[in-house]
Amino acid sequence: MGMVITMKDIFDCKLLIVDDEPELRRMVNEILRREGFMKVFSAADCKQARRLMASEKPDGVILDVSLPDGDGFALMRDFRTESAVPVLFLSARDEDENRLLGLGLGADDYITKPFLPRELTLRLRAVLSRTYFPVILKQTEKPVFRLGEIEIDLNSGSVTSHKGQLTLTAKEFALLEKLYENRGNIVTGDRLCQAAWGDDLYGYENTLMVHIRRLREKIEPEPSAPRYLLTVRGLGYKLTGADVI
Amino acid sequence: MGMVITMKDIFDCKLLIVDDEPELRRMVNEILRREGFMKVFSAADCKQARRLMASEKPDGVILDVSLPDGDGFALMRDFRTESAVPVLFLSARDEDENRLLGLGLGADDYITKPFLPRELTLRLRAVLSRTYFPVILKQTEKPVFRLGEIEIDLNSGSVTSHKGQLTLTAKEFALLEKLYENRGNIVTGDRLCQAAWGDDLYGYENTLMVHIRRLREKIEPEPSAPRYLLTVRGLGYKLTGADVI
């Protein structure tokens, strides 16, 4: 079945264009209007951009990398201290592309000039869709949690219990992370395999079980009678009783 | 203001890949899986494509322009007489590009081989978004509802009542999910069997009853005098009194 979600209408989505070329601003504006974005603001330089950012609080920014009075990257960092507004970068081909690739762009995207209208709207939609939906964005800090007396830190991949400290292996880590993300809910074998191996599963069935077993040996007081990492026959596994720290 | 829309979950979105190269089918399949599209079918030729189109009724098609037994364009026109399914064309660079541009593609898009995974998913999202609107949601969220004093969470497959917490088995889960989807309406035995077992239904009559009984034992205060999961003699079963949470 479908689900009902509340989301901003495309007509209500405020966008800010930051570029020093008036012709390009006009063009982008036009493209966006045709696409249905009705609230579009534009700024020619950093100063103006900052002002509009503060007063209008846009839902997305289209930002030129090089601006007359500063750097697009620096500007983005400033925006980001205030909010998680998604940013789509504009850059001249070759000139800035390498720099862009090198950056930790996170949920953002970039587009090189010149571009097709279609390209712009495609990437913009994709960028916006990441923030308008309740998707967990790239999280720098991984969770630390507790299963009864056992403490688990996904930053270091360590499990601490009365027995001492153990380290999770790569597969164990991937599995536990996935289970924790969906804690309380059933996670199918397929999804777990995908999380740990990536590709489509052939004969993973048993391999998964063995890894689950090893994980249980590390996180369960009594691996053969699990209390936290439960099997749901025919459906998958689920993690219960996890207390966030 | 915002708007409320009903959208299909990305996991419920069925896609059909039509291409004669097995390796490409496999690759596209893989890309889509990673992106979260779980229901992907593939066909090697027009004949197979038509069959899958009729039986699965996919929500989107990724279609090679040239196929061993016919033309992708003709195939698309055929599809379109039945439904408004969005089509994303695949074509060899240069070879078919001009033809594609010359066509009145309408709401569709195309992509030339070879392509980057990112390109495929971007364009696919865009194509789908026209029918589903802003699309894209990574995490499937199943319903949580209440039957009187009993709370049911289909994410965790758990039933909570004054007696404590029980877990549904695979069959119980499938049946209850189907009944909930059609809550208030009668669901025939055939349809329930199909939901829980698949296409082939032989002599399930009694087996179904047994499973219904077991389900009632978990969700009914008094299984022998059901208040929520009712029998409709000669027709099937129906779920009533379900309050969405």
Add this chain to the structure above:
DNA sequence: CCTCAAAATTAAGGTAAATGTAAGCTTAAG
């Protein structure tokens, strides 16, 4: 490049929970 230990995978036998079956019983409709 080799060595060795840790990790991952494979294989095979075992087990219990989930499922299937059958037979007698109950209920509703005509």
Add this chain to the structure above:
DNA sequence: CTTAAGCTTACATTTACCTTAATTTTGAGG
């Protein structure tokens, strides 16, 4: 009353999962 549809229970079977150990792969250090 008769009949057919559905209910219930106990029991048989199956299959999904568990477990252990042997084998292969990986990767760090020499």
